[in-house]
Amino acid sequence: MIRVATIGTSTITERFAEGVAAVDGITISHVHSRDPAKAAATAATFGAEPASDLAALLASDAIDAVYVGSPNSVHHGQVLAAVTAGKHVLVEKPAVPTVAEWDELVDAARASGVVLIEAMRTAYDPGLDAVRAALPAVGTVRRVSFRYGKRSSRYDQVLTGERVNIFDPAMAGGALNDLGVYCAHALVSLLGEPERVAAALVPIAAGSDGAGAALAVYEGFVADLSWSKITDSALPSEIQGEVGTLEVDAIDSARRLTLRFVDGRVEERTVDAPAGTLTDEARRFAELIAANGDHTRDQQWTRQTLRLLEAIRAAG
Structure with a gap:
């Protein structure tokens, strides 16, 4: 049995515990x-x-692994301490603010011989696999639009002048890190990294971005990403090809896909799985630990996503 210690007591940690409860071999x-x-x-x-006492916990033999669900700004130090102590780590998205920090953590985990992956829910959700499987049907990709807009109830606290971690730049908060990261991860994991990026961020009183948009340029096609934590959106995401368009109900947890072909045909595909659970990432983490599996792909997706987030911040 893989024994996991959680760092953090927020709602996301509670959801992770629910996911773990549905997976054999981990607790x-x-x-x-x-x-x-x-x-x-x-x-x-x-x-x-x-x-x-975190230092005592990491030094003990009572745990095998750590789930880091603390504020984004302290991920790096906690993950580094955990992997150096020989503990496997699953760190909540975004793993760290910068590629340089991620590279340091990957090197440290490799030196200790432990698993280190990011808790990027979409990476292990069957919805993204369904999008990947449907992608060839649209033909040559020319336009991509990934969207995620959900007004946070905590924004009302920001409007009254209260400091809130998810909107606090000192805590690496903001809409790009919290919601835009889903669009960025889906883009690079499905279509690779862009050649260049243009972007604009919408600043709010807390000092972080409340919303934003980016244009990612590839050879032969462009992709626009939009995200917001201060407004809502019910618009689907799309991948437009020369012979059809793939419409995705939610880029963070795709459950309904609609293929609309230029000849008038329409094909519906559904993903028969609960939306929004953390079971799949918990299962992936447990399987990698149990089998000493290769998680190079997982780490590479995180690195590519962080590179894109850095490019968006620089351009915005």
Whole structure:
């Protein structure tokens, strides 16, 4: 049994624990928080042990792996400490703000002989596999539009002047890191990295981006990405080819795909799986640890996504 300690006690950690509960061979054994009361309360809901001393936890033989669900800005230090201690790590997206930080962590994990992957839900969701399988049907790709807009309830707190981690630039917050990353990951994992990028970010009072858009240029086609945490959007994503267009209901968790061909045919495809769960990423993590599997592809997708996010920030 793979024993996992979670770092962080937010909603995403609760969702990860739900995902773990559906996977054989892995369990949440410890919950870390700097606040002993939070650690105890969350651990009780998971049937785990609380731990407020992270250094002692990482040095112990009581755990095999760590899930890092803390604020983005502290991921790097916590992951580095965990892999150096010989613990496997699944780190919540975005893993770190920069490619340089990710490269350092990958090197450290390799030196320790442990698994390090990002908890990028779409990477392991069957929806993206369905999009990948349908992609050849559209013919030569010419236009791509990936969108993710969902107004955060916490934006109301920002409007009253309150500091909120997901919108705080000091915590590596903002809409690009939280939602735009799904569009960026889907783009590079399906179609590779672009040649150049143009972008514009919408600043908010918190100092981060509340929304934004980017144009990624490839040889032979262009892709536009749009994201927002201050407005809602019900628009689907699209991949437009010379013989058809693939419409995707939600780029972060595709469940309904519609192929519209230039000759008038329409083909519907559905993905029979619950949307939005973290079960698949937990399963991938467990399988890699159990089989000492090759996770080069996983790490490369993270690196390519971070490169694109850096290009968007630089252009915006």
